[in-house]
Amino acid sequence: MKAAVISTSNSLPQVTEWPVPVPSNNEQILVSVKAVALKHLDKARASGSHYSSQAPEAGGRIVGGDGVCLLPDGRRVYAMGEGMMAELALVDRDRIVPVPQQLDDETAAALPNAVIGAAMALLFKADMQTGDVVLINGATGFTGRVAVQLARHYGAKKVIATGRNETSLQDLLALGADEVLSLDQEEAMLQENLARLNAETPFDVVLDYLWGPSAGLILGCLQGKGAFTRRVRYVSVGAMSGKYIQLSAELLRSTNLALTGSGLGAWTRQQVGLLFSDILPEMFELAAQGKIRVETIPVRLEDLAGLWSLDMPGGRRPVILI
Numbered sequence: 001m002k003a004a005v006i007s008t009s010n011s012l013p014q015v016t017e018w019p020v021p022v023p024s025n026n027e028q029i030l031v032s033v034k035a036v037a038l039k040h041l042d043k044a045r046a047s048g049s050h051y052s053s054q055a056p057e058a059g060g061r062i063v064g065g066d067g068v069c070l071l072p073d074g075r076r077v078y079a080m081g082e083g084m085m086a087e088l089a090l091v092d093r094d095r096i097v098p099v100p101q102q103l104d105d106e107t108a109a110a111l112p113n114a115v116i117g118a119a120m121a122l123l124f125k126a127d128m129q130t131g132d133v134v135l136i137n138g139a140t141g142f143t144g145r146v147a148v149q150l151a152r153h154y155g156a157k158k159v160i161a162t163g164r165n166e167t168s169l170q171d172l173l174a175l176g177a178d179e180v181l182s183l184d185q186e187e188a189m190l191q192e193n194l195a196r197l198n199a200e201t202p203f204d205v206v207l208d209y210l211w212g213p214s215a216g217l218i219l220g221c222l223q224g225k226g227a228f229t230r231r232v233r234y235v236s237v238g239a240m241s242g243k244y245i246q247l248s249a250e251l252l253r254s255t256n257l258a259l260t261g262s263g264l265g266a267w268t269r270q271q272v273g274l275l276f277s278d279i280l281p282e283m284f285e286l287a288a289q290g291k292i293r294v295e296t297i298p299v300r301l302e303d304l305a306g307l308w309s310l311d312m313p314g315g316r317r318p319v320i321l322i
Contacts, residue, residue, distance in 0.1 A: 003086030004304050004320070007060035012305045013085075018062065021083060021090045028081075028090045029071065035109035036067035036085045038299070038307065038318040040238075062086050063304075064320075068099060068109045078108055078280065085301070087322055097280045103288040106296040106319040111146070114294070114317075115283045116275065117237050118147035118207070121262035122154055123279075124271045126205040126233040130155030133201045136177075137218060138209035138240060140168035142294065145175060145315045147207055149292050152176035158201050162214065168314050175293065183214055190214070195221040206234040212241030219247065224254035231256040237263065 003018035023030060062083030069079055069091065076099045081091030099108045122128040134151040138144050140163030151159045153176075161177040163169050169180040181193055197203075198221050208215050215236070222232055234257060251257070260266070286292045295316040299307055307318050 001087040002301060002322075003083065004063045004301060005060040006063055012308050013063050015302055015304060018086060020088050023090060027093050029093060029096075031069035031071055031077075031079065031081075031089055031091050033067055033069045033084055033086060033089050033322045034076070035105040035322065036064045036320045037110040037113060037296075038304070038320060039113050062089075064089075066109075066112060068105045071096075076105075078112055078284070085304070085320055085322070095276055097276055097284065100284055100288040103284055105321070106298055107287055107294055108284065109319050110142070110294055110296045110317045111283060111287055111292070112280055114143040114146035115150070115280060117143040117209075117262075118150045119279050119283070120267060120271065120275065121207055121235045121237050122147070122150060122205070124267060125235045125260050125262040126207065128154050128156070128205055128233075131157045132204035133158045133160070134205045134207065135160045135162070135197075135203045135218070136207045136209075137162050137214055138238065139163050139172055139177070139180075140165040140315055141209060141240075142315045142317045143237075144209050145172065146292065146294065147209075148172050148176050151205075151207075153286070153291075156205075160197055160201075160203075165314060171314070183210075187213070187217070191217050191221065194218055198222065202230045203232055204230070206232065208234065208236050209238035210241040211236055211239040211243065211245060213245075214241060216245045216247075219245070219251060219257075222255050222257060223248075223251045224256075226254065229254070229256045231258065233258045234260070236261045 001020050004013040005016055006013040064085035066080040067084040070076055078097045078099055079091035080095040081089050083089050134156045136144055136147050139148050139161035148159055148161055158178045159176055160179045161172045162181045162183050164184045172180055194217055297316050297318045298321050299318045301320050301322050
């Protein structure tokens with residue numbers, strides 16, 4: 001079979017012939033793969049820079065951990081497994097979700113990673129409530145755009161979105177954002193604008209895909225002065241702008257702040273179960289009805305290496321069609 005394989009001797013995946021995988025237990029199913037989204041997580045794991053990366057295997061490893069595929073009985077599903085960017089792959093029986101007939105392969109392959117990066121954070125880490133004011137930091141990427149739509153779907157009173165891509169920022173107003181704020185401005189002005197927004201409609205939830213300098217400014221505008229403060233649930237989901245920030249003890253002592261993260265290892269087994277039983281099926285139905293919108297770029301498996309190092313502008317996601 002053909003597969004996209006990455007090895008320690010080559011930083012780019014190579015499409016090559018690879019042995020068909022064999023199930024090692026009754027929980028694995030051999031499936032025919034149809035579409036796999038190319039995500040930042042895949043690239044980070046392949047390079048070894050993600051905290052969940054495994055040691056490189058002798059001879060290389062097939063890229064991709066999820067996608068749209070056909071079960072042996074012909075049913076079309078979304079599934080998680082190992083080595084998904086190949087003609088055939090092994091998936092786990094308990095990590096399969098049926099795909100609605102009216103939903104295309106590209107959307108069904110691209111949407112779940114964004115749902116995981118948005119819904120899991122909003123529901124389980126931020127404990128989002130109807131009527132909350134939600135700030136999404138770094139909303140112009142693919143997952144951030146989905147997060148804006150889900151915050152609105154879950155009943156946010158106001159959604160504020162930040163980002164650098166001006167075109168994508170304006171698009172967010174049509175996707176559910178009430179106000180957008182460019183990060184491409186002087187630090188002092190950005191800090192002033194964040195403080196103004198928080199004073200006008202105090203933030204209940206902050207969903208942060210960037211971390212780094214902008215996170216420090218957002219947290220800084222939450223600092224109290226000794227009086228009672230509003231409870232803010234701040235959830236770190238990504239670190240596109242840097243892994244570290246400076247966090248003062250005064251901020252923590254003066255603010256009713258819940259600071260947490262959402263990612264692999266941060267959820268309970270029960271929450272992951274709900275992702276497959278409830279959340280993803282609902283999101284697929286919403287997408288099939290046109291109530292969640294995403295933009296994808298179809299790519300042939302043979303063209304993968306040429307796109308590996310490229311960043312897609314405007315919140316679009318490449319999807320490898322197999």
